[in-house]
Amino acid sequence: MTTDVDTPPTIKEELNRKTLESLSEMANSHDKGMMSDEAFYQSLTAINLVTCGLIDDDVTDWISEHASQNGEPVVMRRVFRTKGMLVIMKRVMTEDSFVMTKISDGGEPKDSVKSFEDADDPTKTSHVAYLKLISQLLERGFVEV
Structure with missing residues (x-):
């Protein structure tokens, strides 16, 4: 019998995880002043363009919320x-x-x-x-x- 631990993640689950990890690192760098507002916005836009329609809505919503706080919306x-x-x-x-x-x-x-x-x-x-x-x-x- 296969348990959840033995089941590899789906591609969507893995893409969600990697996207969230990247977004978290970017937000931390931005919050610490290591990334400018412009660089943060451009990074959010790039991630959105790559993952649009492939990741969960709550992740897309997070991108939208944070991008709109930095000037222009995604x-x-x-x-x-x-x-x-x-x-x-x-x-x-x-x-x-x-x-x-x-x-x-x-x-x-x-x-x-x-x-x-x-x-x-x-x-x-x-x-x-x-x-x-x-x-x-x-x-x-x-x-x-």
């Missing part, structure tokens, strides 16, 4: 392509909406704002909808570029 931007169309998804992590821009080959960009201001938890609802729409794009054959 912006998630992902680009997808299929034959004849480019889709750019942009979400400011502290806001209750996101923008989807569609560009057909040779056409003008068309923005569509998805707002969740009336939801019980607008920011979280926006985040979940953002990730769901990305999943739907991938299922429809879009490729992330």
Whole structure:
């Protein structure tokens, strides 16, 4: 019989652990004055871009909370392509909406704002909808570029 101790962590669990360890080290360095506000923000942005959609929501929320305390909020931007169309998804992590821009080959960009201001938890609802729409794009054959 296998116990929890014998079971190796999943990739997601390991990514969460490593992300949290990195965030903790960065926060400690920032708090001690060993890392500037700008370097801290840039590091948070880089970690967010690498781990977006791959880590637990509470870790993403921590990144959002700390990034917004240091000037500008974290912006998630992902680009997808299929034959004849480019889709750019942009979400400011502290806001209750996101923008989807569609560009057909040779056409003008068309923005569509998805707002969740009336939801019980607008920011979280926006985040979940953002990730769901990305999943739907991938299922429809879009490729992330």
